Amino acid sequence: MSDIPENHRRAGPARNANGSPKGPNAQIAAKLKALYTAVEEEPIPDIFLDLLEQLDQAEQRGKSRA
Template sequence: MIEPSKNKSETDGLAADTTSFDPNGPIGRKLKSFYDVIETEAVPDRLLDLLEKLDEAERKATGGS
């Protein structure tokens, strides 16, 4: 038989663990705000140039024009 007090403490621990991963909790909201800021930033020209070079290399490797 399980002791009620022991079972309650296990449930409380589980509830605390579950709420710490709540996407609508304070950590989730803060991460979303960081993501929203980054999402609106322009892609750096250097990265765009590198992506274009990669596309060009892939076209050459596959025999495309």
């Protein structure tokens, strides 16, 4: 058994019938997760890919001079 009295133990987050957490932050957490997933799935803009390619080329030129 634990040394912590039962009335001082922390319970985990309350959960609803399907096992997901419920409470004031659950809806916020779900929306943040959905937003993160949507951003993660967005394609990388072409201008950013072009800048990365220019950086790679500059690094290769720098290595060939050394």
